[in-house]
Amino acid sequence: xxxxxxxxxxxxxxxxxxxxxxxxxxxxxxxxxxxxxxxxxxxxxxxxxxxxxxxxxxxxxxxxxxxxxxxxxxxxxxxxxxxxxxxxxxxxxxxxxxxxxxxxxxxxxxxxxxxxxxxxxxxxxxxxxxxxxxxxxxxxxxxxxxxxxxxxxxxxxxxxxxxxxxxxxxxxxxxxxxxxxxxxxxxxxxxxxxxxx
Numbered sequence: 456x457x458x459x460x461x462x463x464x465x466x467x468x469x470x471x472x473x474x475x476x477x478x479x480x481x482x483x484x485x486x487x488x489x490x491x492x493x494x495x496x497x498x499x500x501x502x503x504x505x506x507x508x509x510x511x512x513x514x515x516x517x518x519x520x521x522x523x524x525x526x527x528x529x530x531x532x533x534x535x536x537x538x539x540x541x542x543x544x545x546x547x548x549x550x551x552x553x554x555x556x557x558x559x560x561x562x563x564x565x566x567x568x569x570x571x572x573x574x575x576x577x578x579x580x581x582x583x584x585x586x587x588x589x590x591x592x593x594x595x596x597x598x599x600x601x602x603x604x605x606x607x608x609x610x611x612x613x614x615x616x617x618x619x620x621x622x623x624x625x626x627x628x629x630x631x632x633x634x635x636x637x638x639x640x641x642x643x644x645x646x647x648x649x650x651x652x
Contacts, residue, residue: 461488461489461492461493461500462485462489464492464499464500464501465485465488465489465492465500466485468500468501468515468519469488469515469518469519469522469550471519471522471523471526471546471549471550472484472485472546472550474522474526474542474546475543475546475547476542476543477543480543480547480596480597480600481547483547483591483594483595483596484547484550484551484596486594487551487554487587487590487591487593487594487596488500488550488551488554488557490590490593490594491554491555491557491558491586491587491590492557493573494557494558494572494573494575494576494577495557495558495560495561495569495572495573495576495577496561496569496570496571496572496573496577497557497561497568497569497570498567498568498569498570499568500514500515501513501515502564502568503515503556503557503560503564504556504560504563504564505517505632506632506644506648507559507560507562507563507579507648507650508563508648509632509633509636509637510564511636512632512635512636514553514556514560517553517628517629517632518549518550518552518553520624520628520631520632521549521552521553521621521624521625521627521628522546522549522550522624524624524627524628525545525546525549525620525621525623525624526542526545526546526549528620528623528624529542529545529620532616532620538616540616540617540620541599541617544597544599544600544603544617545603545617545620545621547596547600548600548603548604548617548618548621549620549621549624551587551590551591551596551600551604552584552587552603552604552621552625553583553584553587554583554586554587554590554591555581555582555583555584555585555586555587555588555589555590556583556587558576558577558578558579558581558583558586559578559579559581559582559583559586560579560583561577561578562579579650582650584604584605585605587604587605588601588604588605591604599615599617602615602618603615603617603618603620603621604621605618626641629641629644
């Protein structure tokens with residue numbers, strides 16, 4: 456798979472990229488996904504599952520859901536409460552919050568979905584929110600975006616408005632997915648199946 460093919464896949468998978476006004480930031484988001492896909496050895500971005508044991512929903516569907524939920528919440532924060540969330544940061548961080556699954560989930564799919572995963576990166580040893588943070592840093596995303604990516608384990612002690620939007624939108628989407636696919640809440644899924652306890 457070459458970089459151009461990955462770029463086309465990422466751009467097609469995430470129409471929400473158009474909501475990022477800053478052209479440079481939009482490109483860096485795409486770059487992070489392309490780098491993750493290449494190192495993870497994925498043939499297609501749509502092959503990455505939402506969770507290691509939930510394959511009915513793709514990571515792309517979840518990432519888009521989180522982004523849409525966060526945009527709606529940010530609009531309410533702005534319009535109803537008078538807050539001033541940075542929409543570019545919110546959208547970029549939402550789109551990147553699970554890019555680390557490119558590394559973490561290679562062991563949980565059929566081998567025909569992969570081509571030459573890089574063993575230095577393609578591992579489940581580092582939680583995807585941390586590897587996603589690292590990918591965003593590596594491609595030069597602004598610190599405000601990087602700091603909003605760790606979303607699940609509580610890795611960052613000081614939370615920004617944008618980081619809280621990512622975290623809460625992730626929980627909302629994840630709760631919907633675990634309930635729809637397994638009939639359990641996100642908390643129940645974490646207690647039974649999480650690899651990061």
